[in-house]
Amino acid sequence: MEGGNKEFDFSDKDFEFISDMVKSRVGIMLPYKKKQMVYGRLVRRLRALGIPTFTEYCKLLRDEKKADEELTQFVNAITTNLTGFFREAHHFEHLKSYLQDLQQSKQKSKEASCFRLWSSACSSGQEPYSIAMTVLNSFPSIANIDVKILATDIDTNMLDRAKEGIYHEDAFSKAPPGYMKEYTSSASQESEGMRQVKHSVKDLIRFNQLNLLNAWPMKGLFDVIFCRNVVIYFDKDTQRVLFDRMAEKMHMGAILYIGHSESLFNICDRFESLGQTIYRKIK
Ligand SMILES: C[S@@+](CC[C@H](N)C(=O)[O-])C[C@H]1O[C@@H](n2cnc3c(N)ncnc32)[C@H](O)[C@@H]1O
Numbered sequence: 672m673e674g675g676n677k678e679f680d681f682s683d684k685d686f687e688f689i690s691d692m693v694k695s696r697v698g699i700m701l702p703y704k705k706k707q708m709v710y711g712r713l714v715r716r717l718r719a720l721g722i723p724t725f726t727e728y729c730k731l732l733r734d735e736k737k738a739d740e741e742l743t744q745f746v747n748a749i750t751t752n753l754t755g756f757f758r759e760a761h762h763f764e765h766l767k768s769y770l771q772d773l774q775q776s777k778q779k780s781k782e783a784s785c786f787r788l789w790s791s792a793c794s795s796g797q798e799p800y801s802i803a804m805t806v807l808n809s810f811p812s813i814a815n816i817d818v819k820i821l822a823t824d825i826d827t828n829m830l831d832r833a834k835e836g837i838y839h840e841d842a843f844s845k846a847p848p849g850y851m852k853e854y855t856s857s858a859s860q861e862s863e864g865m866r867q868v869k870h871s872v873k874d875l876i877r878f879n880q881l882n883l884l885n886a887w888p889m890k891g892l893f894d895v896i897f898c899r900n901v902v903i904y905f906d907k908d909t910q911r912v913l914f915d916r917m918a919e920k921m922h923m924g925a926i927l928y929i930g931h932s933e934s935l936f937n938i939c940d941r942f943e944s945l946g947q948t949i950y951r952k953i954k
Contacts, residue, residue, distance in 0.1 A: 679717055681710050685725040689713070692732060693749055696742075697825060698884050698913075699904040701749075712748045716741070743827055750826045751904070754794040756801050756838075757845040759899070761947050762928045763805045766895065769926055770809045773894065774816070785817040787893045791883060791917075792901035793822035796833025797842065800868050802897065803875040804846070804854045821889065823881035834878050836868035883913060892922045899948075900930035907938065914939035921952045 689709060690701040701709060713728065720741070722728050732738050732745060757763055770786065777784050786806070790799040799822035806818050824830055837858050843851040843866070854872050858865035881887065883901070896917055902910045917927065918941040927942055927950040929935070935942055935950055942950035 677710065679710075679714060679723070679725055681706070681725045685729050688729050689732075693746075694906075696884070697746055697749065697882065698906075698909045699749065700906055709749070713745070716744055716748055747826050747828045750829075752794045752826060752829050753900070754797045755845060756797045756843055757847070758798070758801075759928075759931055759948070760845060760847075762897070762899075762949065763801055763847075765945075765947075765949055766802065766805050766926070766928075767809045769895070770806065774810065783817065784815060786819075786895070787891060788818070788820045788895040788897075789889075789893050789920075790820065790822040790897045791881075792898065793824045793829075793833055793878070794826070795829045796822065796836060796868075796878075797838070798822075798897055798899065799833070799876050799878075800836065800854075800872060801846070802895075803872045804850055806875060807854065807872065808847075808850070818875050820876045822876050822878045825880065825882045827880055830878050830880055836873055837862075837865055838868075840864050840866050842866075884909070887916070887920065889920065893920055893925055894922055895926050895928075896921060897928045899928055900933070903930055903933055910938050915941065918942065918952055918954075923952055923954075925952045926950070927952065 686703070686706050686709065693699050693701050713725075717723075717725070717728055720728070720731075722731065731741055773786070774784055788802055788806070790802055793799045799820055802820055806820070807813060810816060822833065824833070838855075840851065841864070843855070851866060855866035855868050858867040898913075898917060902913060905913070914935060918939065921927070929948045929950065931948055933948065935944070941952060941954045943953045944950055
């Protein structure tokens, strides 16, 4: 795909530069077969900036003084954000029984009912909202339960959409029956079919930008981490470091949910598999 009939020339050298930059900053691997996809995602940036060639665009990314704002847009353009409410529904069924069991054991040992959960690549919010709805549905009342869900992603556009919490009703097709009515309301009369996530759900979540490759400012340990459909884009060494860091941030016995095509086999032995891409921290 050297040049061709494309609107902008995209040399292999420019692709290599972009691919190296994405790998070192975001962790995402972009092999040569992704060149066409990268062109498609970045071409809008070139048009928006009025930049005539990819070589010029790479120059901008190299320029430490000018690149700051563009780097955010660059990363936003490169990431793949596919997600959905109650994606991999068995994770949420497991989460519900795990939380109920944990609550019972905390009550028995007279521990405070305190749960910390992290959706570590939350995209446009459907994952953390599914977690929050599951939490609310797990207990008759959460008045005496201290629940906090941290939802992070590198992509600032996705975080804006997540914070807004407005989705088309079709997005809830995989939600358990009754959840859409219970946890969302009609967004407005003008936007037919749009649903707004209720405050009772939103209030459990804090959205923040976080690059998983950088330092994690969170204090305290998590009972549950969702790290789904993100490490699939990372190489094995990056995955090893990441899951080891996650284990460090989890209570013993805490649960890690990963994506359907991901595995910790030969990556991290600090978790035992419970099946169906569900893991428990054991060391
Ligand atoms: C395919 S989506 C998965 C969303 C959700 N976890 C799910 O399974 O439905 C992958 C998300 O990972 C985010 N991501 C990619 N690299 C990241 C990084 N280095 N740090 C944080 N988030 C990252 C992307 O922005 C994107 O929103």
